[in-house]
Amino acid sequence: MHTLQLQRFAAGERTERATPRRRQEARKEGRVARSPELTSALAFAAVMVALRVLGPVVWGEWESLIQRDLGDAVLKSWTVENVRSLMLVQVMAAARMLLPVAAVAVVIGLAAALMQVRPLFVPQLLLPDFQRISPATGWRRILSLQGAVETLKSLLKLGAVAGVAYTSLASLVHQMISLSAVELAAVPAILGRSVFNLAIRVACAMVVIAAVDYAYQRYHFERSLRMSKQDLKDELKETEGNPLVRSAVRRRARQLASKRMMQNVAKADVVITNPTHYAVALQYESETMNAPQVVAKGADFVAQEIRRRAEENQVPLVENPPLAQTLYRTVEIGQEIPPDLYQAVAEVLAYVYRMRAKGRR
Template identity: 80%
Template sequence: MLTLQLQRFAAGERTERATPRRRQEARKEGRVARSPELTSAVAFAAVLVVMRILGPAVWGEWENLIERDLGSVSTKSWTVETVRALMAQQVMMAARIMIPIALVAVIAGLAVAVIQVRPMFVPRLLLPDFTRISPATGIRRIASLQGAVEALKSLLKFAAVVAVAYTSMASLAREMVNLSAAELAAVPSILGRSVFNLAIRVAVAMVAIAAIDYGYQRYHLERSLRMSKQELKDELKETEGNPLMRSAIRRRARQFAQRRMMESVAKADVVITNPTHYAVALAYESDAMRAPQVLAKGADFVAQEIRRRAEAHDVPLVENPPLAQALYKTVDIGQEIPPDLYQAVAEVLAYVYRMRGMGRR
């Protein structure tokens, strides 16, 4: 009894890799490996790259705009309309700067998301799922092992980013001490460069952590998709059919092929026999064939049926045991005879043609 129970437990254990069909079904349900942190981290890094490339030119243009607008307006002539016009110009300038950066962030985020999950559309996920807002479901999700793992992951991510930011801030603080010796005009540039370097380090840390998280998500998905041996057997039955049904199909296919083979005996020029154990039907058309072709062959009962069909259609029977065995063992149905049997088969065909009183080129 204990042995049987252990066998049942082993049969239900998920130890097998998921089949393509199971992966496709999981994909239709929206179960794919993805890391939202990777999308946001790459988008953040892309924004920093764009700012590094376009930043100096954009900042210079903005400075020129401010100097031109503020320098051309006297403080005595400032009115509500003047200030409103200046603010509108500044907002338009900010929009021209931010829109390309925002587009880069969106494109980078979409590209990373598509690379992770590939293009897919899951209509079921668009339907409202009230279980997601159920307090009981939320409590169970938080209290589950998966919830604890996700919380630990979030804590480790936050700790790693804070550690990188702290070390960068420490170096930034040391640079701040030296700012007193720098010229006042150079202070904004130094501060901007230091803050940008801090952002770059944080972005690199975020991308690295998100890549690790994506690897974990793939590992977790693979484990969740594993199948038991019984599930593999059930899927095989569903996709390929019942073994008895497959056997019946193969049997019918063999019967159909044998019936067609027997029908082709009527087209043969000669049937070479063993005399009773083997029978091989040959045909030769000089205009269409390079060599004689085997139309049918068989042993024992099948050989007897070939002989009977040949006699019914007046196809000559020639007893030649060595040649019959050689043809049966070396040539498949529908194939031409090999060159080493040309001479022996030619002699048989010549004999048949003489007996019929007809010659062929």
């Protein structure tokens, strides 16, 4: 009793790797291994790199624009329209200057998403699903084991980023204390570099954490796709059909092929026999064939049936055991005989044609 239960348990245990068909079905449903954190982390890191490269140029152009506009402001009479126009010009200029940085973030974000899931479009996900917004479903998701794991992951990521930020801020505080001996004009640049270095460290920490999260997502996804031995058997039956059905189809195909082959015996010019173990039927039409062609062959019971059909249709039977065995073993049905058998077959056909000319079988 216990052994039977263990066997059932083992049969249902999902220990086998997913098949390509199961992976394809999961992909059609939108189930893929992906980490949103990896996409956002790489985009944030790309923005930091872009600011490091393009930042001085963007800041220089913006500074020149501010100096020019404020310098011209002395000659203007300030009104609500003038202030609104100045602010609009500044905002548009800032947007234009930061556009390359934003473009880098968008490109890297899309590349990171495509790297994880490749091009994927699932129309079913666009349809409304009330279970996604159901409070009961939401609470079950939060209180489930997967929800607990996701919460723990979020706390670990927050703790790691907070730790990196704390160490960087502690260093920044020490630098600010020492700024009392620095000229006032150099303070903004020093603080800017410190804040930027803090952002770079946070971005690196986010990328590392996101990479670990992506590895975990792939591991969890692969486990969710695992199949039991029974699943594999069921899929094999679905893709290749029931073994009994396949056997019946093959048997039927052999019967049809045998029936066509026996029908071709009536068209043969000669049947070469062993005399009892092998029989090979040859047909030769000089207008359409380069050499005689095997239209039927068989051994034992099939050979007897070929000889019987030949006798019914008055096809000559020629006993030549070596030639019959060679033809049976080397030439398939529908193929022409090889050149090394031309002479032997030509002698047999010549004999048959002479007998026909004399009116003898």
